[in-house]
Structure formats: C-alpha cells, structure tokens
Amino acid sequence: MSGNAQGSHRPDVVRRAAGDENLERMEPVMDGAQLRERLRQHLGVLVEQIGPRPPGSPGNRRATDYLRTRLSAAGLDVAEAEFVTQWWEPEPCLLETPGGSRRELIANPFSQAGEVRGPVVKVETREALLGRSGQPPGAVIVLGPAIGGDPVVPKSFPFFMPDEHRELIAALEVLRPAAVIAVSERHASLPTFEDPELCFPSLTVAPEVGAQLRPGEEVHIVFRGRNHRGHGVNISARTAAPGRRLVASAHVDAKITTPGAFDNAGSVAALLVLAETASSDLGPVEFVFFNGEDHYDAGGELAWLEATDLAEVAVNVNLDGVGVRGRRTGVTCLACPPPIQDRIARLGDEDSWTLMPPWFESDHAIFAMRDIPAVAVTSEHVHDLLTSVAHTPADTLDVVDVDILLDIVHRLRGLFSHLDDDLR
Numbered sequence: 001m002s003g004n005a006q007g008s009h010r011p012d013v014v015r016r017a018a019g020d021e022n023l024e025r026m027e028p029v030m031d032g033a034q035l036r037e038r039l040r041q042h043l044g045v046l047v048e049q050i051g052p053r054p055p056g057s058p059g060n061r062r063a064t065d066y067l068r069t070r071l072s073a074a075g076l077d078v079a080e081a082e083f084v085t086q087w088w089e090p091e092p093c094l095l096e097t098p099g100g101s102r103r104e105l106i107a108n109p110f111s112q113a114g115e116v117r118g119p120v121v122k123v124e125t126r127e128a129l130l131g132r133s134g135q136p137p138g139a140v141i142v143l144g145p146a147i148g149g150d151p152v153v154p155k156s157f158p159f160f161m162p163d164e165h166r167e168l169i170a171a172l173e174v175l176r177p178a179a180v181i182a183v184s185e186r187h188a189s190l191p192t193f194e195d196p197e198l199c200f201p202s203l204t205v206a207p208e209v210g211a212q213l214r215p216g217e218e219v220h221i222v223f224r225g226r227n228h229r230g231h232g233v234n235i236s237a238r239t240a241a242p243g244r245r246l247v248a249s250a251h252v253d254a255k256i257t258t259p260g261a262f263d264n265a266g267s268v269a270a271l272l273v274l275a276e277t278a279s280s281d282l283g284p285v286e287f288v289f290f291n292g293e294d295h296y297d298a299g300g301e302l303a304w305l306e307a308t309d310l311a312e313v314a315v316n317v318n319l320d321g322v323g324v325r326g327r328r329t330g331v332t333c334l335a336c337p338p339p340i341q342d343r344i345a346r347l348g349d350e351d352s353w354t355l356m357p358p359w360f361e362s363d364h365a366i367f368a369m370r371d372i373p374a375v376a377v378t379s380e381h382v383h384d385l386l387t388s389v390a391h392t393p394a395d396t397l398d399v400v401d402v403d404i405l406l407d408i409v410h411r412l413r414g415l416f417s418h419l420d421d422d423l424r
C-alpha cells in the first residue's frame with residue numbers, strides 16, 4: 001500500500017507576511033449582529049459551499065484557501081505547514097450470499113477495491129481469533145460485536161496505538177483473509193477499520209446483516225471506493241506580540257461522509273472570528289487550524305508539530321464540537337495548574353456552560369500528553385452525538401446554534417486576555 005505517512009511530511013514552512021496578497025482589509029467587526037453575521041458566513045462557506053473536507057481532497061484545499069484568505073485579510077502573519085496523505089471516495093459495494101440475498105453497502109474508508117469470494121468464518125472473541133492461526137487463507141472473517149464493534153486505531157496514527165489493537169490487526173493479517181466484515185451497532189458512523197495500510201478489504205455492518213452470514217457458506221463481495229493521493233496544509237496565524245504563546249486551535253478537516261457542521265465547522269467559525277477580531281494589544285496568540293484530527297494519519301498535526309518549538313507554547317485552548325443546539329458548552333482542563341483551573345471554572349454561567357470530566361481525545365490531548373496545560377471546549381454530552389450525527393450526512397447547519405458560537409467568542413476573548421496575564 002502507500003508509503004508511511006510520517007515519513008512523507010515536509011518540514012518546510014512557508015511564512016506569508018501579512019499584506020503580501022492583494023486583499024482588501026477587513027472592516028473591524030465589533031457588535032453582536034456583525035459577529036453573528038460573520039459566524040454565519042464562515043459556517044455557510046465550510047458546511048454548504050465546501051462540505052466534506054478530508055485532508056488531501058479538493059474540498060479540504062478550498063477550506064484551507066478560505067482560512068488563508070480571511071486570516072491574511074485580518075492582518076495576521078499566516079504560516080503553512082505542508083503534508084502528503086491519502087483521501088478516499090466511497091462507492092456502493094455488493095455483498096451476496098448463497099441464499100440469493102444481495103445488499104449494497106459502503107466499504108470501510110480506504111478499503112482496497114476488488115472482487116472476493118470466500119467461506120464465512122465467524123469469530124466472537126480475541127481468544128477464538130488467536131486460536132485460528134492454522135486456518136487456510138482466503139476466508140471471509142466476520143468479527144462479532146465484542147471484537148469488531150469498536151473502531152481500531154489505524155497503523156499510521158502517530159499519537160497512540162493500544163496493544164490490543166496492534167494484536168488484533170496482526171492476528172487478522174497473519175490469517176490472510178479474503179475480506180474482514182466487522183459487526184457493529186455503530187456501523188453507520190464509526191467504521192471499525194479506517195486504514196489504508198491493512199492488507200485485507202473490509203466492511204462494517206449492522207448486527208442484522210451479520211446474523212445472515214452463516215459459517216461455512218461462501219459469500220461474494222465486490223468492494224468499491226477510490227483511494228487518492230493528495231497533499232494539504234496546516235494553516236496557522238499569529239499575533240505580533242513576542243513571547244511564549246497561547247495556542248488556540250480547532251480542526252478544519254471533516255470526513256468525506258459529512259458536511260461537518262458541529263464537527264467541526266462551528267469551532268472553526270468561532271476561532272476564525274476570534275482571530276479576525278483579535279485586538280492589537282492581545283498578547284502572543286497563535287491560531288492553529290489543525291488539518292487531520294478526523295484523519296487516519298493526523299498529517300496536519302504532525303506537520304505543525306515538526307515546524308513548532310513546543311517550549312514556546314505556554315497553554316492550549318482547543319475547540320471541538322462546540323455550538324450544538326440545545327446543549328450547554330462544556331469545558332475541561334488537562335495538565336492545568338490551579339489558577340487556570342479556577343479561571344476555567346468561572347468561565348461561563350451555569351445556564352449555558354458546564355465543567356466536564358477530563359476528555360483525552362482531540363487536539364488538546366497533543367498538548368496535555370506533553371505536560372502543556374490544555375483547555376478543551378466542546379458541547380455537553382458530545383459523545384452521544386458520535387453514534388448518530390458526527391461523521392454522517394446529518395451533521396448539518398441545523399445542528400449548530402450561532403448564538404452559542406457568539407457566546408463562546410465573547411467568553412474566549414476574555415479568557416485569552418486573562419490567560420495571557422496569568423502566563424506573563
């Protein structure tokens with residue numbers, strides 16, 4: 001398959017001084033109505049005009065072009081870190097059983113294309129899988145929900161790989177299956193495999209589909225979907241103030257399967273408005289639009305890290321999944337000293353803000369795992385949305401409330417200036 005993503009990053013960063021593009025300067029945006037309008041504009045571009053924006057794809061390029069244009073127009077010093085990756089386009093696959101049933105399904109993202117036939121082998125537990133090491137190659141292995149129901153970390157994911165995931169992949173690859181079918185309640189939004197480096201094609205199916213696959217019967221599967229090589233950029237922009245800085249971040253990428261409104265255009269819109277309206281006396285802040293939080297190789301995150309001296313980063317504030325209609329904004333701290341914890345606890349009123357338990361995911365984890373204080377801002381009970389809305393066509397502008405985004409812009413603007421004082 002493709003080359004190792006970590007080896008393909010280019011460390012060079014193109015710095016673009018403010019004003020070297022021929023852009024009209026932005027009007028200062030001050031009152032609530034103007035801020036709300038600006039948030040709507042950014043959401044409309046990202047969600048409705050662009051839509052799916054996985055790293056490496058044309059949609060992703062349009063999104064980063066838009067960010068570059070807006071940040072430059074605001075007079076900020078824009079930096080780009082480039083990376084190479086792959087993106088994938090789904091096409092309907094066919095699953096046929098001897099009883100004559102034919103189903104159209106979508107393969108797991110990045111699955112190899114091609115036609116396979118093989119006998120069904122059902123495996124319900126890890127022990128049962130390890131016990132099949134002598135089985136002939138060419139089977140269609142069906143993983144039951146206990147072993148196939150959760151997403152497996154891709155081989156190239158740079159930040160962590162649980163031992164049990166590594167063992168599961170190794171145990172499957174050694175069997176040289178014709179295909180692997182994972183049975184999962186969460187098949188619609190969380191494919192079990194999303195990894196261009198696996199040596200077998202794969203599907204994730206609902207339990208009722210899995211129940212129709214009988215051990216020993218030969219099934220026929222036509223896998224379709226296209227993998228493309230592409231490149232992307234990680235866009236960031238800084239205020240002029242020198243010194244150790246606050247990194248404010250939100251990921252701009254979205255899966256190919258979704259317009260990505262709450263995940264994560266709402267956060268990008270809020271962060272972009274904060275950047276566009278940053279006052280000239282704001283201390284050192286870098287606005288980072290990570291390009292890979294929802295992608296198998298986190299290419300933008302790695303490219304930014306390669307170009308960054310983390311000793312110069314004092315604190316991170318990361319937005320992911322903010323602005324969900326009808327929910328309070330949730331905030332949590334990782335690796336934060338007591339003064340920052342106190343400030344976060346007082347960030348918003350109880351009707352619209354809530355302190356959440358620590359959340360070890362998304363881009364703030366990159367900072368916290370290096371002992372850099374990190375503040376995560378999201379929506380209350382965000383994990384509920386991971387099985388129904390996130391990464392699906394249902395993540396539209398209907399899910400996002402612009403007034404919540406406006407409240408976040410106001411609160412974070414205050415937080416940024418106070419954190420700057422705390423850190424000086």
Ligand SMILES: [Zn+2]
Nearest residue numbers: 263264320321
């Ligand atoms: Zn996200």
